[in-house]
Amino acid sequence: DWDIRLLLTKRSSINMELARTSSDDDAPSTMNYSILLQERPIKQTVTREALTLLLDTFYNKAESFLSSEVKLSLDVERLVQSVKALCTSLAAVETPDITAALNQLPACPCRLQPKVQKDISVLSNRENRVAIVEKLTAAILDLVELYCSTFNANFHTMPHSSRSTAPIQEAGMITNVLSFSVYAAHRVPITWAASYENFFLSCSLTHGGVELCAPQHTSKQSVSKYLFHLVVWDQRVCFPVQINQLPRESQLTVTLYATSLPPPGGAEEKSKQKRSIEALGWVTMPLFNFRHVLTCGRKLLGLWPSTTASGNARSSTPNFSQPDSVILQVDFPTSSFEVHFSTPPPAEFSPQYEFSRLDQGCQKQLHDVLHKKSLFWLSPEDRRLLWEKRYFCHVEASRLPLVLASAPSWEWACLPDIYALLRQWGCMNHLDALGLLNATFPDQECRRTAVQWMDSISDPELLDFLPQLVQALKYECYLDSHLMRFLLRRAIGDVRIAHYLFWLLKDTLQDSQFSVRYQYLLGALLCCSGHGLREEFDRQGWLVTILAKVAQRVRDATPSSRQAILREGLDKVKEFFTLNTRCRLPLNPGMLVKGINIQSCSYFNSNAVPLKLSFQNQDPMGDNISVIFKA
Template sequence: GYSLQLVEVPQGSNKTLASFCDKVKKIRETYHAADINSNSGKIWSMTTAFPYQLFSNTKFNISICIDNSTQVLHFMPYANYLVKDLIAEILHFCTNDQLFPKDHLLSICGYEEFLQNDYSLGSHKIFQKDKSVIQLNLQKNGEVPGKLSRKHEDDHSQFYLNQLLEFMHIWKVSRQCLSTVIKKYDFHLKCLLKTQQNVDIIEEVKNICSVLGCVETKQITDAVNELNLILQRKTENFHENSETSAKGLIEKVTSELSRSIYQLINTYCYSFYADFQPLNIPDEISYINPGLHSHLSFTVYAVHNIPEIWVHSYKAFSFSCWLTYAGKKLCQVRSYRNIPVKKLFFLLVNWNETINFPLEIKSLPRESMLTIRLFGIVCATSNANLLAWTCLPLFPKDKSILGSMLFSMTLENEPPIEMIAPGVWDISLPSPVILQIDFPATEWEYMKLDSEENRNNLEEPPKECLKHIARLSQKQSPLLLSEEKRRYLWFYRFYCNNENCSLPLVLGSAPGWDERTVSEMHTILRRWKFSCPLEALGLLTASFPDQEIRKVAVQQLDNLLNDELLEYLPQLVQAVKFEWNLESPLVQLLLHRSLQSI
């Protein structure tokens, strides 16, 4: 039979989480604690880029204090004077030692900030705000260890995302509780196999399911029913000589029961973030390729752990499935089977209904989202009330989901379809109500299409057309354009450029997200010359889930200096929730920059 054992996995039971931790580890290895350039541990004064001609007639009144000296120096440098040149001038007055400007820094008195040596004085925000006498302190770089610098031991510390998440203690409790009930189950199982007498093993199975979100799979239900039947028959026929046959049947069914429990634990750990998993992963299903023309299909098995109050308020339950992309509905399938609550170990609604979408898998965008809504049929009026919903990406990591999966359901009123994305709804922990979906064992992998580049022989557009494009571009957002104007802009898309239009406006005017249109969008993307990196910010909204578009946007933002990027940090952090996975280019950009500058 199966021996149920758990193993602790600090990196996370979920492959996505473990992969992200590995990616962060590699990024950390790029920036060592000993690297003074990326790990100064100092807070640098913010700078902004200003044209030098604006500084031509501006002077600053600066007083300089020097470490280990009572001497105070006064300077009146121009605003376009570089900090390192000012340091060199200060050092001319310190002739008692051979000093080098690159070994020194200027800190702002009263602040824990340092001026940046390669920038002009006037580009620092402190000089733009304060017009009075500015007091600076000259310090040796080596003598001022940054308070916030990473230490040598930090380079060798293990990184696990679990340590940073607020519900780590919940996982610990779950692991301990599950280990406890598994030990009790094993004890009762040994007693059962030894005595062939009912020793409350079914109650221990229920306790295991309870710890795992009150989920009871069909395999567990079938095994429990069969075991109950065998034990009941053995009791009824205790006078007959059936010890040998009963023992064999009990061994067979308990082996199947243990296997079913093992598979539930594995499904739970695969579906949610946890710091444990089964010691030996159950045998994997052999997957087959569905073919390009196969239709999207899956089975909605059940909603587990229905609240008691719903049982009294609703006589039956139904569900609907939506496919969406960039806030637009691609297709909807509604189940008209109103199923009442069933009582097994727990209350559940068991549809076990196969859903077939009239769409070929190959026609679906890579970033398609599936949203499932649960409805309750009111006892008195027979109206359908929305009770809960959940959402999931169809192709995480560019591959279809395989086998059974559990999904947390939120009890909020309506899903935010306009901005639905993997980062909007947190699935890392099981919720009180859990949906089980069984996906077929058909593995489909998204293949990137080659886009056409044959656009070099375009005719010269009419001047009136270019003027109209320029007028439309003043709207800044495709949401402010009528459908007719978006069609016009898309029709003349290859005449748009950074001089007469913005890229978010052109791509946002695309009529859909079919293969051909996406291919055209990627062609425009590759040919576009960005007027400035900030133009790419508009491509990181919920309107552009396409990973290729977002990747190019991040490549542009990577051209910004740290201080320039910092200006837009709130927008970038908000944009993370519209990313498709934790290893997206935007997340990696923010991680790289955070390790280079505090």
């Protein structure tokens, strides 16, 4: 056993180099908060300067087309080429308005379609050419506006009208069924045309992973060649669900399927081969945005490859992080008013009854259901019983997730009873409250209550929950959430929490689906941190990068040469400590080291060949710090 020695010291002598200072408070923030609250990807494909140059080229070609008398076919081709260049820069999207305008031009080598204008003599009339150019110009400007509303571009168009002044209609009062139109899938790989046929979309509505109705399917179509390769459906999808029956956190998931073509061969062989239907991509989006307004208008949704599914968690952000992702064009109904989902107040009547008032048989049945280990083991009969007897379950405070999972619906009309139950329920312990932050409970009030119950947790205990809480961010419908604000607030108040949160977020950046969300949170954390802590994170990242390269070289080397390569690589670590007199280890901010003991370092002969490292402790009274590094 070791004796613990306590030393009384003055506050002025405590090392505060990682804390925020008054200079940090006065320094301008580098985090773009307007982008933080916008549900947009962080990638952009065109700058304002490049787009201006392309638009000037289009206007010049349009003027040549209008004044053309002799070389009309050549001017048509140049005009189409300028339109194609514009569309290519704007995410390779060809809207139906652009297609309709181009169809009034005769065929040219870069665009051969059966629906194009056959009689070129129609263009001899200047008024007809002017009408075509006007339609093309309007369609291109609409595409630019669509691009700006989808991507985080460094430019914006002038809005046609102010949505802030639009009248508001409550979602609970709208009895229209949910519907939208699917136009096409853009940026379709050319290889798909030779490998698949019968492309169709499966559209489903879910809340907390539960389907609200049967999936709806589009017709089956093939790849078409316009300016680009795309699959055109131009079809309306209608769900048998009224808008007032939609939960606020309802998710629309669209999955692209296709039938694989058999390999080349004889007709008899093809007939014997079984044709399989493959899922090629999917996208999930919330129907209500973070302001609780029902989505409307034209949307571009980047599809995630079906091979990148991350368990039960699916990103509610379209995939624009991959520059070649297939883009789905969807048109939601627009109106003169905004459909807003207001949070209803809790019901006034929500009694609490004694469990003993139930008869013995019902008590035993309810007791058995309440003590099931997981809500996934609840049968439909169990759920019906739990919700029917919910006013008798308050004595089992930790069983709230089971009761809420039994709610028959989370639509607007059912929320007052659910919120009344939440308000009157006894405060759950921190571990049980964590159960309300999984994917089954996307409701904002439910998650807010869970975070509120966890707010009493101490800083040392919170460190044990951080890995789970960081993963729970995947199940938030929106980037700006109560859980995210809770983590940032606690990180500001404790350097250890900020340190561990930083490295947990760095690790999650490898998740392609959720990397954008975690990048925003990591940026917000660095913005809230002081200059000293940010510099410390830079040093730690530098050290980890050096060690990762050393570990890779050791793993790739032959067993006989590994020790020599390790010694050679650790010289780089020694140079690091020459430039940086000390550094904290990512494992623990309390481990402050000033160098490395190369002679005491080695490696393990397992498959990953992890390194066994020995660092020199900055504390002269402390022992050397031994760690295992595995890249």
